[in-house]
Amino acid sequence: MKRWMKLAAGVVAISLATAGCAGSGGSGSAPSNANQPQQLSGELTVWLMTGSAPETLTSALHKEFQDANPGVKVKYEIQQWNGIQQKLTTALASQTPPDVIEIGNTQTPQFAGEGVLADLTDSVNDLNGSQWLKGLKDSATFDGKVYGMPFYAANREVLYRKDMFEQAGITTPPTSRDELLAAIDKLKAKFGSDPDFQAMYVPGQNWYALLSFIFDEGGDIAKAEGKNFKSTLNSPEAKAGLEFYKKLVDASGTKAPKDNDESNPQQAGIYGGGKVAMFIGTPNEVATAAKTDPSIKDKTGAFAIPSKTAGKSAPVFLGGSNLAIPVNSKNTAAAKAYLKLLSSQKYMSEVAKTGFVPGTSTDISALASDPYASVMAKAAQNGRAVPSSPKWGEVEAGQNPLKDMMTAYITGAKSLDQATADANAALDKLLAGS
Template sequence: MKPWLKLAAGAAALALAAGGCAGSGGSGATGAPNDTLTVWLMSGSAPTTLTDELNKEFETSHPGVTVKYEVQQWDGIQQKLTTALASEQPPDVIEIGNTQTPFFASQGVLADLSGSVNDFNGSQWLAGLKPSGEYGGKTYGIPFYAANREVIYRKDMFEQAGITAPPTSTAQWLDAIAKLRAKFGSDPDFQALYLPGQDWYALLSFIWDNGGDIAQPSGTSFKATLDSAGSKAGLEFYKQLVDASATKAPKDTDEANPQQATIYGAGKVAMFIGLPWEVATAAKTDPSLTDKSGAFPIPSKTAGQTAPVFLGGSNLGIPANSKNLNAAKDYLKLLSSAKYQTDLAAAGDVPGTSSDVNALTKDPLGSVMAEASKNGRAVPASPKWGDVESGQNPLKDMLTAYLTGKKTIDQATADADAALDKLIG
């Protein structure tokens, strides 16, 4: 699993040092002799072959500028960024999680890139990623790459159960579950769909597909809307899947506890909602799963359509105190070009630009992710969203309370709204 998908942002919990307020940003002349452009990208984000070529091309087109490329580790990056961005000598180009971007933008430590959006291939940005880089009507982060979930399934089990094609609606999905249980249900360990009780990423797809949402903008903050009719319908469908599949997954943990790929690797699960590279994890237990596994987009209630998916990933930004602002913009312009976005896609990521996702079609599982990404969305662009993920996540609490019957759907959603409003309202 990509590290940023399990990173707890915790952004709002970190206060910037009072003595390190950001300035307006340097104007460092492009190509100025003896300049050093410091670039921080995260471990696992871009292949070395890509960054080596990128840095060489940039230095060739900017005589006298040396790229100081530094790979950062996800563990501890929140505090490291907080300190660096408040200093007078920050890096010039940074990668930040897309749920972290609004927080740093709200602190005034990121450069306003609104006037350069077209230079960064802005017309091609994936619609679902663009809002995560915006704050207060301005753009502070540009989409780098992302990933989204899909339904991974056992092709051999589908065939044995008489399912001739992947489901293209929620009704067909439920029908496939029924056929799988009819065929393999005599095995007490069999699960047609492994679905843990707190997989709120999957829940978002069902909420959005039914016209609901987590929250809506309200002035300068957000108002939780989990008690809306559409959001409740999404929650009800989640329970319908849990009940129909008779999943044995815990109702009080998420997809990482235990790792669902390991459960799938044991050979008793026909489907799970996950990321393409989770198959490789499962194949460590059973290598045959590499060839036996296929994928289809999370179905919509509307036949022939796909449900919206959560896009988790990274943005690129420039610290407000960068002394090489113009050169940093040139670097982002190059990295966001079709050439390097296509290379990202070839490496297995959903690139930030929609025109280049088709490079993922070389991988059968990746091609499904790429297609679904075009109907992707992000979480509310609140500076305080990190508190939702790193603390007592109201979405997880809501799911467990409703699935276990401890609360009615009205009680569970109302309580979740109240908790969310305290965090992001």
């Protein structure tokens, strides 16, 4: 999965009341330990990824947690993305893993399937479960049980040049696919005499964007069959989503490679060159574009990826992180207490202030003043994750059938039926582990 700057975590104590009952006679007093909070103690090791949480935030949160639980010492360790998969694999297989870990939402089913994450199903209510982003909750769910708590999310939107829209006579951002195509026509009519102009930069293999159009048609990549998943790339809905993506490529005037994704070359850099009016990306890519042209930030607006239904936005793929407790943690009670505080609106609001969508709160008011994050946050409420298969990591890391399918169809190397049939068979093999 694509990773964005991450945010913060902290936490506070939960009161785990012990049951006690008064005697039927005498003074009726309860035993001395009845109804007293369980005293947490020991060391709590927390692994968050580099960039996930500002030091000011983690320092304050850890102090509050330790003040509420004087018997617990938080050992906070920042991890690097480079090599983290192997480091997590080794740590989770040991008898002394960290107690709280941050993992990508597409990694969660893999580790859950390996049996190295604690089952949090009975703790969902304590962790503000009613406020969880559905897409991230789905990514933390395996075989009907929950193995992680949503941390934060980010998703794609359409980033566009406000000045170009104005010059082309486009007064409001598109709110349907048809309006998007009409905007492309107006932009080409205004700026098309420039051979370097692109009304929309659309890489041939941006499968994250493709998912929105498949979801919008009512389709999906795969459907669950017990613990396993069956590919659905050859469904009528998936075919319709792919057809529209090709229509967008053909109409856009894009010069993006048809055999590569949005990172090769980096699309934000292309946009920063000043010859592109729109692209589908994440809010942080505006800052990347501004490295080429600092003025582009003030010229850029955002709107949700439009649906085929006028006035609606398409569902989006949610990328982000979950927080989990290793099954071999020696301090599970303190780890759950830590997660409980992090899941509260108080701290999720702090997460939102970093510009990303809080994973366990529907309160996105902190993002309202950000022209990019506010659009992202609203669309995230209708976000979805990739199939929660333990094999999904192999799909993204290897020869991704979705990318092959897109290139084959967009270039005309294969028909729609052949491209989707071949991709369906390839994805089935990966999800089955063969």
